[in-house]
Amino acid sequence: MWLFCYNTPMRLDKVLANSGYGTRSEVKDYFRQGRVCLQGAIIRDPGFSVTEEQLQDLTLDGVPVLASEHLYFCLYKPDGYLTAMTDDRLPCVGDLLPTNLKTKKISPVGRLDYHTTGVLLLTNDGELSHRLTSPKWHCEKEYLVTYEGDPLTEKETVLFASGMTLREKDHAPEKLKPAKLELLSDHQCRLTLTEGKTHQVKRMLAQTGRPVIALHRESIGSLRLREDQKPGEMYALSSDDIDELKDLSSDL
Ligand code: URA
Secondary structure (H helix, E strand, O other), X not given: OOOOOOOOOEEHHHHHHHOOOOOHHHHHHHHHOOOEEEOOEEOOOOOOEEOXXXXXXXXXXXXXXXXXXXXXXXXXXXXXXXXXXXXXXXOEHHHHOOHHHOOOOOEEOOOOOOOXXXXXXXXXXXXXXXXXXOOOOOOOEEEEEEEOOOOOOHHHHHHHHOOOEEOOOOOOOEEOOOOEEEEEEOOEEEEEEOOOOOOHHHHHHHHXXXXXXXXXXXXXXXXXXXXXXXXXXXXXXXXXXXXXXXXXXXXX
């Protein structure tokens, strides 16, 4: 845990605020409202201090607190947002972060196009982010694709599964990893990739003569949007979610 320095005691309001649960003043209210418990006992004093060793079973509203300076969120990226933290001209995903997280050096892992919607992982864990964007990482990412043109067929299913080669004007041929294509309806399919080349889905479909008109990322590994999650909303990953991502990328 990065929050504590050499096991010196730290105030619980600081633990919560530094772990992304709210501003210092919001967090102080949680204590006054009796929402914070340590080992089952309600703690009303925001200044109550503990060492890292004493910090066991800290809960907010009964939910275990992830006390870490590393934060992990699953954002439902809306249409019309750049995958960037700041931009002078266009809306970007950084604009969707609550104010108390703006100073936490959080950034997106990988990139979705301006009009692509769906699962976007945000974190300030640089090491994990680096591993997850490495070309060596083979985690499955599912995309729901809406396209124009003739319906895709078994021919494209076989082509994508064999690992197609992108042949584009003014570019060297690029061999892709096998991808899984599920035909859902005449103009919709699900494409599962294990790599993340720039505009990969659009380029694969374009090579078969079909422009993509809408693209939505449904998952990264086991990470999915919540059923009631709306575009622009994000949730903090649970420690199980984080462990799974770390395990998936641990042998890179
Ligand atoms: N492939 C694309 O073409 N665009 C995205 O945003 C993601 C994958």
